[in-house]
Amino acid sequence: MINQLNYSEIPSGLELKHKLVGHNGLISKVEWSPDGKMLASPSFDGTIKLWDLNRGECFQTLKGHFTRVRSVAWSPDGKMIASGSDDKTIRLWRVENGNPEEIISMGTGIGLSMSWSIDGNTIACGGRRDDWSILLYNLEEKQQQKLEGHSGEVNSLEWSPDGSLLASASHDTTIIIWEKKTSKIKTVLKGHSSDIYSVTWSPNGQMLASGSYDNTIKIWSVATGQMLFIIEGHTGAVNCVQFSCDGKLLASKSSDGTVRLWSCDIWEQLAVIDEPTFKSLPFGLAFHPSEQILASLGDADISIRIWHIDKNLLLQTKKSDLSSQYTNAKVVLVGDTGVGKSGLSLVLTGKPFEATESTHGRHVDIFDRQEVDLGEDCKEIREILLWDLAGQPGYRLVHQLHLSELAIVLIIFDARSETDPFAGVYYWNRALCQAQKIPGNSEKPFKKILVSARADRGGVSVSPDRIKSLVKELGFNAYFRTSAKEGWKVEELQEAICDSINWDILPKVKSTEVFEKIKRFLISEKKERRLLTKVDDLYSTFLMSENNSFNSKELYDEFETCIGLVESRDLIRRLSFGNLILLQPELLDAYASAIINAAKEEPQGFGHIVEEDVRAIRFRMPKEERIKDKEQEKLLLIATVEELFSREIALRADTDDGSILVFPSQFTREWPEAPDPEGKAVIFEFEGAVLNVYTTLVVRLSRSGFFECKEMWKNTVIFTAKVGGECGIWLRHIEEGKAELTLFFKPEASEETRFQFEEYIYTHLQRQTLSQTVLRRRIFVCDKCNTPVSELLVRRRRERMYQWITCGVCDSRVWLFDREERLKAIKLESSFIPEMDKAADTKRNEERATTIIQGKIETQDFDVFLAHNNRDKSQIEIIGNFLKQRGLNPWLDTEQIPPGRWFQDVIQQAIPHVKSAAIFISSNGLGKWEEVELRAFTRRCIEAKIPLIPVLLPGVKGIPENLHFLKQLNAVYFKKIDDPQALNDLQWGITGKIP
Structure with a gap:
């Protein structure tokens, strides 16, 4: 059926021609x-x-x-x-x-x-x-x-206009471009900070547009893989993006309830169409293949609307305030402790020199800010941020988390060091290259400047010839010999930094005037050294600072969105509990490193620390690094532990003394079998950030479900395989940033176990180390007498196409199968790696969830009120525990009402503060007080628009007829009490995001 419609609120240049109705479900x-x-x-x-x-x-x-x-x-x-x-x-x-x-x-x-x-x-x-x-x-x-190639569900696919390439967008935050002819990966595009829902080609095939859960649209160059523009304006997930047939318009659909049209010349917003949407559906938008017609959804995604676009009128209408353009360049100072970074950082940012202690954590400051006139009433703000990272060895596990999106890196060293002055230079050079390979980081080229600090100090300096040789060897773009104290070459270095930034290859941020105001406010609050604050308090301060009496849901949504945008630059951090914003996220580095160092100092060398000792701050940390507010410090420590799990630096293990945090990189007890373990079978040589590679490998293997950690030693871990047998890894450092990983197996380990263990490790090394540095050397051993076969003999036999060699001791055949032959021999599918990855991700999320719940309990942060009949209490408690495993904190009367209190009073106080409510319906019907709770939450659902979720327990087929309001809402159906689909639906209802 087609209805002819006209609406007065339709933007100029758009005409709603038709409305298509007929489906009985969401489109x-x-x-x-x-x-x-x-x-x-x-x-x-x-x-x-x-x-x-x-x-x-x-x-x-x-x-x-x-x-x-x-x-x-x-x-x-x-x-x-x-x-x-x-x-x-x-x-x-x-x-x-x-x-x-x-x-x-x-x-x-x-x-x-x-x-x-x-x-x-x-x-x-x-x-x-x-x-x-x-x-x-x-x-x-x-x-x-x-x-x-993806490590998450694939949400969007589209062939290029010429059919030679396929673009895919995924939950793993990446876009992959595949070659049709070879079925191989051509390019991986990284830059979004959350799930990517949609990807589309421009009609000429030169650009891609992508929409993401991070509320942004990104425009990419297909030829270079470069991110060209970041378009801000939506306050919800961007579910779909589409180019018009001539490539002059881009349409975007968002869960914020709007469809927006953008000009593709300067990426300005031209029109906004109100379109309430069912938030999970990404694809309800399509441009006509040859005309200026757009199809979108209406009536919350159950009808289709056909729009005719007058492109000329649309382009002639008054432009929105999206003429603001911003570009940010990240300059990082790195170097070992005590080389003079902190003093140099001060004078580079225009502050007077003063003697400083070694930098702990990281410090971010504005190096330069310029406004450039681009013509046609468009200006670009260009800002350079200077990041000063800690150099102490204890920070090496955490500093790499901030080595992304780099424009320039200054590697600082002390040319008059009495030890090896270049040791740190080699380490940081490898670390920088490796950081670009971490999933989610871009691999854009950056410039490197070598800086000798403290040139005013006495002592024997490194010769100019050695420095010149180092600059050439490591590919530095320039070298400066400086003194922050005397001001030597500081101005020249400042000029070199400004001149070295290639602004053309940095992504341009197109934003609204309101967005820019909010982001500037957040940065100014950070500069004021404010620490931890609630979002609502920060929002109130913003309203007062702008003398703005206009307070609306739309403005609040824009404020929330801008928090995420500034957080994506790693300048602030939204905690997972308490609706809190950490304005100084660098403190997480300081606490994390202190905890890691404390684990290393464990007397018996077991590399762990009791979790309760962390929360009670029973570990050594310099007084000047700690924050003074004890309550805020308690919350900061919970956030730090969550960060350790999230970054896969630590594992949680349960013991008789409570849970402990285990750090595989911090074990100090020596393994007696090193350096020649029995049963060694493969040696991998690689380059990169060795500690990070090793630590994340051990953590992910331990969480994989295929292998369980049995013992840990210094640089050694022994695992028990799920299908039987033991296998292990031993790490040997060759030099700074270079190592060998030896794999060894007990005789009872099956071929399947050996293959799965080796292949997962190889895949991990390929992902996490420097490109083309992973070398695999297989060690062949006679099964009968354990006599090893030399590498030379193996190579000569395989050159002659032999698959076996005779043992020189017992005359037995030793098979010389490598990966492909072994895969065929044991008839094993290679899909076990994604299965292991999924299990590792799930376990990581469970460990994070336990910590998040601790934070929510401390801050009285409740995600959902569980309204129920007391006769169903046991079932509700089970569901409540399942929710906690997902990081959701339910309000349940048995946990929240202290003895001696009137439960009606406590419940009445709780209702205004929970974020959602679940009304459980069983064969027992609604409880007496549940009916009262339902009335209260129905009112909140209407007035505050909180989710109200009907939940049908096992045995109930539908919502009773007398509950008319609930019948208008989508319900969750539990077929059994541990029904995973029902739990997913309930989580979706509570959070608004599909698990």
């Missing part, structure tokens, strides 16, 4: 046919509707999927449609008669995204799959192929 996507005459819409009602706009009606309803249909794609000739569904199938349909042509199994996968290749031969499908792969289905050969 998950809209997709134009190649000729633009038809529109396809898959829906949660299990159907796909085909709309003929010339005839003004739905002419075909495709039925066959058993459940929600998530995605569709048209064949290039428009005669076929492919669809993906929660029923784990892809179905091909004939458009002319609606008949199903073929059903393709996705195994365990759900098709969230789909794209049909330009040549018509291949359908690409991505979504939730056990191994996070993209499925390619060849229509001619009827064969499936997997593209593996």
Whole structure:
């Protein structure tokens, strides 16, 4: 059905022509046919509707999927449609008669995204799959192929206009560009700080646009992989982005309830369309393939709206305030402790020199700020931030977390050092290169400047020839010999920093005037050395600072969004509990390093510290580094422990004395079998940040579900395999930033165990070390007499195509299988690596959740009120514990009402402060007080718009007829008390984000 509609509030340049109604469920996507005459819409009602706009009606309803249909794609000739569904199938349909042509199994996968290749031969499908792969289905050969590279569900897929490339966007915060011809990765784009929901090509194939849960749109150069623009303005997740047919407009759809149109010349906002949306659906937006027509969703995603766009009128309308453009350059000072970094940092930022102690943690200051006129009433603010990072060895596990998005790095050394003055230079050079490989960091080139500090001090200096040789060897762009105390070469170094920044390759941030005001306010609050504050208090201060009496939900949402934008630059930190903002996140480094050092000082060399000792601050930390407010320090320590788990630096282990934090890198007890362990089979040599690589490997293996940590020693860990047998790793440092990792196995370890252990370690090293530095040397040993075979003999035999060699001692055959041959021999699928990654991520999140709950208890931060009948108490307590495992803090009367208190009074005080409410319905009906709670929360649902979630316990089929208001809300259905899908739905209802 098509209704003719006209609305007075429609932006100038847009005309709402049609409204398409007919689905009985949420619409998950809209997709134009190649000729633009038809529109396809898959829906949660299990159907796909085909709309003929010339005839003004739905002419075909495709039925066959058993459940929600998530995605569709048209064949290039428009005669076929492919669809993906929660029923784990892809179905091909004939458009002319609606008949199903073929059903393709996705195994365990759900098709969230789909794209049909330009040549018509291949359908690409991505979504939730056990191994996070993209499925390619060849229509001619009827064969499936997997593209593996993502480490999260694939939310969006699109072939390039010429059909040679495929772009995929993922929950893992990356975009991968794949070559169709080779099925290999061409480029990985990194820059978003959260899930990417949508990716789309410009019509000329030169740019990509992406939308993310981080509330931003990013524009990328396909040729260089460079991020060109960051577009700010939405206050919710950007669920979908689409270019117009001529590439002059970009449309974006967001969970903030708007669709926005942007000009693609200077990326200004041209129009905002109100469009309330069901937050989980990313794809309800599509430009016509040849005309200025846009299809979007209406009525909270159950109808389709067709907009005609007058592009000229739209471009001629008064521009929004999005003429603000900002570019930031990050300059980092690194070097070993005591080389003069802190003094140099002071004078570089225009402060007078003073003698300082060694830098602890990190310090961030504005080095320079300029306003550049770009013409056409557009100005660009260019800001250089100077980061001074700690040089003490205890910080080496944490400093790499801040070596991303670099423009210039100054490596400082003391040329008059009595020890090796260049040792730290080599370490930091490798660390910088390695940091660019950490997942989520970009790999843009940065410039390096070598700086000799304290040149005024006496002593024998390194010769100019040695320095010149070092500059050439490590590829430094310049060298300066300075003295902060005397001011030698400081001005020249300042000029060199300014002149060395290539502003053209740095991403431009397009933002609103309000966004810029809020971000400047947050930075100014940080400069005032404020520490920990609630978001609402910070917001009130902002309103007063701007003399702004205008206070609205929209402004508050913009304030919340800007907190995330400033946090993405690592300048502030939103804690996971208490609605708190840490304005000095560098303090986390100081506390983390003190905890790590305390673990290393454990008397028996076990590299751990009791968690309660951390929370009670029973560890050594310089007084001047601690904050004075004890309550704030308590919260800061909880946040620090969460950071240690999140960054995979520590493990939590339960003991008779309580939980302990274990740091694999801090064990000091020597392993007696080093350096020649029995059963050694493989040696990996690699370069990079050795401690970080080793620590995260041990943590992830311990959390993988395939291997359990049995013993730890200095640079050694022994694991027990889930399927039986023991295996271990031993780390040997070769030199600064270079090491060997030896893998050894007990005889009972099966070939499957050996293969899985080795391959996971190899994959980890490939991800985390410097490119092309991982070398694998296999050690072949006779199974009968344990006699090793020399590397020379192995190489000579394999050159002659032999797969075995005779043992020189017992005449037994020693098989010389390497990876590919072993994989075939044991008939093992390679998909165990994503399974191990998932298990490691899950365990990490559980450890974080335990810590987050501690913070929420301390701050009385409750996510959901569990309203229930007392007869159902045992079931509700079980569900409450499941929520805690997910980092959600439920308000439950048995935990929150002290003895001797009137429970009605306590509940009445709690209701205004919880963020959501779950009303549990069982066969016992509502409890007496639950009815009162329901009335109170119904009022809050309407007035404060908090989520009110009906939850049906096992045995209940529907909401009772007398609960009319609840029947208007989506309910959660528990088939059994530990139903994982119901728990996911409940978490989704509480947080607004799909788990």
